[in-house]
Amino acid sequence: MTEFRRLSDSDPEIxxxxxxxxxxxxxxxxxxxxxVRMHRGRIEELIVDPGPLEDYDFAVRAGADTWREFGxxxxxxxxxxxxxxxxxxxxxxxxxxxxxxxxxxxxTRQIELLRATGPLV
Amino acid sequence: MxxxxxxxxxxxxxxxxxxxxxxxxxxYLENGTxxxxxxxxxxxxxxxxxxxxxxxxxxxxxxxxxAYDLARHGKSDPPLNSEWWKEEYLLTADHYVAFITAFCDxxxxxxxxxxxxxxxxxxxxxxxxxxxxxxKAVIPVEAxxxxxxxxxxxxxxxxxxxxxxCASGVWDLMAPQSxxxxxxxxxxxxxxxxxxxxxxxxxxSVDHDLRGRCGEIDTSRCPVVMLTGEYDYLTTPDDGRxxxxxxxxxxxxxxxxxxxxxxxxxxxxxxxxxxxxxxxxARRTGAEEAAAPRPxxxxxPVGGR
Numbered sequence: 001m002t003e004f005r006r007l008s009d010s011d012p013e014i015x016x017x018x019x020x021x022x023x024x025x026x027x028x029x030x031x032x033x034x035x036v037r038m039h040r041g042r043i044e045e046l047i048v049d050p051g052p053l054e055d056y057d058f059a060v061r062a063g064a065d066t067w068r069e070f071g072x073x074x075x076x077x078x079x080x081x082x083x084x085x086x087x088x089x090x091x092x093x094x095x096x097x098x099x100x101x102x103x104x105x106x107x108t109r110q111i112e113l114l115r116a117t118g119p120l121v
Numbered sequence: 122m123x124x125x126x127x128x129x130x131x132x133x134x135x136x137x138x139x140x141x142x143x144x145x146x147x148x149y150l151e152n153g154t155x156x157x158x159x160x161x162x163x164x165x166x167x168x169x170x171x172x173x174x175x176x177x178x179x180x181x182x183x184x185x186x187x188a189y190d191l192a193r194h195g196k197s198d199p200p201l202n203s204e205w206w207k208e209e210y211l212l213t214a215d216h217y218v219a220f221i222t223a224f225c226d227x228x229x230x231x232x233x234x235x236x237x238x239x240x241x242x243x244x245x246x247x248x249x250x251x252x253x254x255x256x257k258a259v260i261p262v263e264a265x266x267x268x269x270x271x272x273x274x275x276x277x278x279x280x281x282x283x284x285x286x287c288a289s290g291v292w293d294l295m296a297p298q299s300x301x302x303x304x305x306x307x308x309x310x311x312x313x314x315x316x317x318x319x320x321x322x323x324x325x326s327v328d329h330d331l332r333g334r335c336g337e338i339d340t341s342r343c344p345v346v347m348l349t350g351e352y353d354y355l356t357t358p359d360d361g362r363x364x365x366x367x368x369x370x371x372x373x374x375x376x377x378x379x380x381x382x383x384x385x386x387x388x389x390x391x392x393x394x395x396x397x398x399x400x401x402x403a404r405r406t407g408a409e410e411a412a413a414p415r416p417x418x419x420x421x422p423v424g425g426r
Contacts, residue, residue, distance in 0.1 A: 081293020084354035101281040
């Protein structure tokens, strides 16, 4: 997770376009959960396995195997994005999806950083 | 290919056509001579998606490639003679088919091959069904008999950035293997068409519904060669194959390591599959010899074969 934070905070695209990228979201990977709080394009807080009272705007949930395939450098078809995996696999987008849509460019970029760090589960 | 001075052989033109009582000024790009090959961009996009093909001399030596902007897209205006701003834009199959045939008529194209991707692929199936004698063949790319699920209001939610939602919402329709610069360029095109995107998807996901009717397509009059990329999560290879299996005599080719926007996300890879499709059509129509290059001067009639 340290590497993920470093990559995100130094990513040229997120830093170039993330002035208003302030929101919080949960990555539920079945075996582990990660809560990311963003503030103006930078990771303000990153919590592993957050408690039940930690709030967030939206969640991206999928089984561990789906995330493992998603995090490969070249994922297999239908594991290669949150929409692909939501339409065709077991990924689910939940919560305040308007916040996701408002930040879709940066979230899309950020989640693909998992392909540089490798699967987190 | 561009010239040593950097000037592309692709030229742009406007033509005004009448469709169902409305006038449209349509912008199109073209290059090449021979068999007309008319190309439709994807929903919410424009004809620059086809620049790789338009500059591919291996194709344009034998084909006159024409890529137009559908009305309300790219450099094509909304209707000239109606108060279009007072109506919700919802593209229907009837209008779409009428628009394409009117455009081909206006250019004097005889028996063009029609190729389109996504909602352009779906309308290719409609053309094969409704006008099998008007088109020499069709190449539906990323097409299916029915493709529900994408006619969504949040493409235009006022509290979100529609340009970025539309572009990033289709980002992972592309294959991760496609060159990043080409995927980024395709993303950029999608930031430009967000106003028309939702209305286009009314056709793509609602009004286009050929379930139970694909068997009526007569491929002896209009051959059908379908192409689908393995990374297309909307119209998957299974969807394309299922559709082709319902059309007697149709061909289906699955394209590996490519997604929903083959012509712009990775043209060099798409070109190999397209040439397979064109060869199949030439064999089916006995057109191998007729496809030989023919001279045409700029002042000559713009007719087809």
